[in-house]
Amino acid sequence: MNRLNIEKIHEDRMEVEVFDENSNICVRFKGDIDMEDPGVFLDPFFNQLHEGMIAQKIKEVKADFKELNFLNSSGIKAVAKWIMKLTELSDAEKYTIRILYNRDITWQVTSLPTLNFLVPGVVKVE
């Protein structure tokens, strides 16, 4: 278990797991997210993650999408909603999100870098 006490999600063909990585947190997405409304799982997950990050004053989270084959538009919306939460935070509370993507997967190439532009300065897409 990680220090945020977030349990692994395993729904349909999607798998989301949280790890501790030194002083930071890593969220790893695997499989396919193509269910009708992934927000049902992802929204509460990101809420918990967001609150945990603030409460434990963790400054960086790595979101690793490299093994995620597919993320539908509702899934992208859920990720965008999470990122948009950062706009509500004070500078002291703010943390950064490093998004790792796979350059061999087209949707990742076209979609994930755009998240960089939602809240300038807090998202790094690598």
Next chain:
Amino acid sequence: MDIFTYINLGSFFPIIIFTLVLWSDIRNKPQFGKRPRYLLFSLIVFCAIAVFLIQYKILYSFWKPELSFPLFSVIFPFYIFTFFVLEYSIHRQRIIKSHAWEDFKKNLRTTIRYWLIILGIAVCSFFLFYLYTLKLFDGSIASAVYRSETFATLREQGLAGREDLKTLTLILCLAYAVVSFLLLLKYRKKVFELRGGIIRTNNFTFSMSLLVLVLQVGYFLFFDGFVKPLHSEIFFLLTVAYAIRVFMEYFYQRTLNLERTIIQQEQSVLLMNELVSQEASSPLEEDVDTLKSTITEELDRVKRSLPIHEYAISGSMLYSLEGDILKVISPKLINGFCTPILKTQTIKLLKNKKQISDSILKTVYDIRKISSLPLQDLTDWGEQIIKQILESKEPIVINQIPEELKGLQRLIAVNPIFDKEKLIGLFIVFKDSFDKLFPEEENTINWLIGNLKIILSIITGKRIQRERNRLSNEMNIAKNIQTSILPKDVEIPGYEVATNMVTATEVGGDVYDYFCTTLGNYIGIGDVSGHGLPAGIMSLIQLVAFEAVVMTVDNLSRQIKPYVLYDIVNKLLCKINRDRIGSDKFMTQNYFIEKNGTFTYAGAHEIALLYRKQQDNVIELKDLSRKAAFMGITEKATAKASAGNFKMRKHDVLLLYTDGAIQAKDNYGNQFGIAKLKKILKSNSGMDLNKLIDKIMKQIYNHALNGDLKKYCGNYADDVSLFMIRKK
């Protein structure tokens, strides 16, 4: 003892065993009520007779002619009593269910004196028999009189002889017969004489008893009262009569009833099927007539079957659910004399049927309100009744009529119609001259409730279907809007253009547009996340915003940079689509402005493909996809970083598309992909654009044939749009 004595005494046992088995079979069946208890009682009396007769025959194994009268007069009333209890056990349920209990008790009271006379005769006869067994009294009445001192004196004086004694016996016997006959007549006429039809006409007991009386009197007359013994054949007749009656009513009639019930059920199933097929095929407008005829026909039928027509149901009305409102949907559903379920004096002021119907039609009930409030907060009488029904799921019969309705109605029965757990209607019946429902009426109401439930469910189903059709039509209109807002024949000066869009099952969000001005030609292509009407609305807003902004700048003879256009449309989408409509959709979008072969662009959509004629290769314009935030999420984002440009030379081809094209999956889940698109573009770069677009569409179709197209019944998972231009 003669053969008849054996037969008579022997006949008791099988009858007792048969009746006992019958009794034990029905004793715990609720539909018999307390009937088995009285059957057992009559059997006990019957057994007492058997014991008495057997004991008599064993104790006095020779004939005692002088005992024939006292014995007959003791046992005969016992038989009659047994028959009476048996008859009562047969008719009890009907008497109670038909609310004739009071009448029956009255009849019993008026006939009690006749029963007392019979009892008196039985007691006197028993006393005579008792005296005889004590040897205090030797012989028959005639022989006693014959031996008395008074008679001896009369005989000595020659005033009386043996013939006179015969006459005396005859008179006594006839007097007993007449009294018994009259009593039987009274018993038949009075005790079970209830409102016609309640008790089936049956003179069996009466006829048998009468036959026995006639036989007995005949014997007395024939054997002059002195010599005739107690006739076993007469009692045997009575014993058989008892057996036949039990068999007829508890065995034969039950079987008959069972058959009748099965036939009735078969008929009602047939009727119901007929009703369902008629109802399912009739237009919604005729449903009221079907409901009306179903109700009136059944109520008329039950009225005809009732003993007193004046006591039948005098009015009925049907409430049905429309949305959350229970109401009478048509005056046709108010039959006979009904009143609104209101405790108000004004009801008595309603002058004619029209005013009453209007008042009923206005009295409607909001089920949601009634369900949400506690009973004590409901002030309206009707609402209180419905609340109780919702809680108990049982009908409510009101025979304590409130003051306001007294003189108008004597009974109001509110029968709920539930479809599973949901109240879908109320069938309310009224009686203006009787305060109880007859069993036939209750059965009919139950039958009607079952049928009304089916009809109302079908009506609801039809309404839903109609509404669904309407919505489906509207969705078609919405779908049409999505395809019809797209430009039909795209013409850009200096370019050859071809477009194509295939929609998925629902309204999608693919959109492309162009606008040519003297200062440059604008092109836009985008895709809203997800499907459905909200996606269609967002694409429409985007398109209108694009057209409006470009038209405005053109009007001002100005040019607008694509990233500025992107930011304006994005802000507008955040304001209207996100905040006002409350939609959580977002969209990918690219804007281009072309001038003299140079394309300036901005936004984030898909990687565009550009075929370079000179190099004969296809390059991926990746920056079209990843350098801006998607539209409609945040107004704070800007697309400035995505601004860029490229140049098109003669015979270069630009292919813009939406993700539906590259993400169409085959049966292994493999996407069509950019690589294939590039390959087709390269190897067919010189082809007529319309033909090329058809070729690409065909390849996508073949790729998805056993995948997405199979999975979604001939439709793609997402809209597939292509927009191609070639520099002339």
